[in-house]
Amino acid sequence: MLVIGTGLVLAAGLEPTPSITSLDGMAPVSVPFDLGALKAKWRQRVGAIRASGQLPLIDIESSFGGGKFNPARYATLMDEHGIALTAFSAEAGRWDERTRILMAADPARYIPTTGAGIPPWWPGGAEKLLTEVAEAVRSHRYPLMGEFEFRHYPSPRQVKRGENDRDITVPIDGPLGHRLFQISQESGVPFEIHYEVEDALLPPLEAMLRQYPKAKVIWCHLAQIRYQRRSTTYGPEYVRRLLESHPNLYFDTAFGGPTSIYPGSNEPHARIWDRESGRGIRPDWAAVIAAHPYRFLAALDIGGDRMDQVGEPAKVLRQFLDAIPAPEREIVAHKAAWKLLFNEEL
Numbered sequence: 001m002l003v004i005g006t007g008l009v010l011a012a013g014l015e016p017t018p019s020i021t022s023l024d025g026m027a028p029v030s031v032p033f034d035l036g037a038l039k040a041k042w043r044q045r046v047g048a049i050r051a052s053g054q055l056p057l058i059d060i061e062s063s064f065g066g067g068k069f070n071p072a073r074y075a076t077l078m079d080e081h082g083i084a085l086t087a088f089s090a091e092a093g094r095w096d097e098r099t100r101i102l103m104a105a106d107p108a109r110y111i112p113t114t115g116a117g118i119p120p121w122w123p124g125g126a127e128k129l130l131t132e133v134a135e136a137v138r139s140h141r142y143p144l145m146g147e148f149e150f151r152h153y154p155s156p157r158q159v160k161r162g163e164n165d166r167d168i169t170v171p172i173d174g175p176l177g178h179r180l181f182q183i184s185q186e187s188g189v190p191f192e193i194h195y196e197v198e199d200a201l202l203p204p205l206e207a208m209l210r211q212y213p214k215a216k217v218i219w220c221h222l223a224q225i226r227y228q229r230r231s232t233t234y235g236p237e238y239v240r241r242l243l244e245s246h247p248n249l250y251f252d253t254a255f256g257g258p259t260s261i262y263p264g265s266n267e268p269h270a271r272i273w274d275r276e277s278g279r280g281i282r283p284d285w286a287a288v289i290a291a292h293p294y295r296f297l298a299a300l301d302i303g304g305d306r307m308d309q310v311g312e313p314a315k316v317l318r319q320f321l322d323a324i325p326a327p328e329r330e331i332v333a334h335k336a337a338w339k340l341l342f343n344e345e346l
């Protein structure tokens, strides 16, 4: 165990942080990925963080920017915040090559994740992207796909920057949706969707979950409702019914903190927090999670425009996890992700 200058305690037995500050000019690792060897490294890292007394986190949903990503810096942040593994999707350029370079640079910290359904590849260029993604899960052994934006309001940062190109609507039951569900159905590899909570969007998603019972869907951002007037159905009881009707559905828990406001609507969009008591999460949400802990996955939603800001989302995620009872807390923090990706216990 090592106490560093910030007062944080680092676990013993962690893989050293890489010394490189850029992925540029590095050679990619060969594919298919050797998942057996990788899983051995990943288990060791989870165990080292647990042995240090910190609850290890597996971040199921984050992405890294093209040229600006600093492997040494990011590894240090992960170690400081007890993030055992990050499922990282490359945001720009040739995503497969970037991801393979990442896995060459630091194989102990990252779960290779395919290119995501985000601009500039999506929805223009989506056919090509999905062909590459299908090949990557089939031949390169990527264990996760995503995140694909079917309905996406601009993020808080994008609203503030006036970037409306991220206001995306792709029908989930249209050709691209069918193709993606089919890839997952055939490969067994899960994919992540960004799908805002609106009444009109719920029936088509349910129809797709029924039509592709072996497709594994991670619906990102549990309980994030940005315009309450567009959402009268979704809530803990609806989510419970969805989980009980569709064994192939999962949720990730990347959402804002208790005081976070969505600037597009001026509403508090992370609806999970208990605003009445001012403490923890709403008991009805806690009850659904405790009843189905393997269906909820810890996530930080780090992106290329905020690679240095790991501390705040990690704090929010731990605040949420602290409100979950102990046996389920560990499941949501890391065991559920491992079980979903590898069908084994961690």
Ligand SMILES: [Zn+2]
Residues within 6 Å of the ligand: 147, 193, 194, 220, 221
């Ligand atoms: Zn998202």
